[in-house]
Amino acid sequence: SQTIHQWPATLVQPVGSPLSLECTVEGTSNPNLYWYRQAAGRGLQLLFYSVGIGQISSEVPQNLSASRPQDRQFILSSKKLLLSDSGFYLCAWSLGQGAGDEQFFGPGTRLTVL
């Protein structure tokens, strides 16, 4: 069976500090991978997605970046965090089967920037 891991679960960082969130998927090959951010009481905003190693698409301009160094590893980074980067970050994977493609979400990382 497939599982998705994210760490850390919670993180408190000062403004201007770097960020690295990691996501790994087990039990599947060549998944599509996604990073979402969810602000309090809001929907899911797609930040990045990847259809393969080294292939990253960015949905919104921001001071975040993503990388996919291995097939089942997806990393979200920032060189200098802003207050507005606070939120709940969710990693997800899907089989990339087109219409009806179900997304499987990780447990999330709650980031607070002070």
Add this chain to the structure above:
Amino acid sequence: GQSLEQPSEVTAVEGAIVQINCTYQTSGFYGLSWYQQHDGGAPTFLSYNALDGLEETGRFSSFLSRSDSYGYLLLQELQMKDSASYFCAVQSGGSYIPTFGRGTSLIVHP
């Protein structure tokens, strides 16, 4: 672009039936999905509709009307554990990546 509208909050009592509506505006529509998210948890997939009509899965059903750009999630025999946020999400416009609505918070009272 794409836009989705769903109520921000719905309340109901245990054992009742509740309907959560979702209207969307998009081009090149493929289908509508529903996800459930408990407070602090990960969203989980509930259903997907590509064609008009009702899809039933246990206590949950999802309906789609493509001509009206409208769908709803129907929850029957409500239980306290159904208290959660429910998101509709649309796939459209050449991309199979879903665009999520802002979610509906369902509060179930005893």
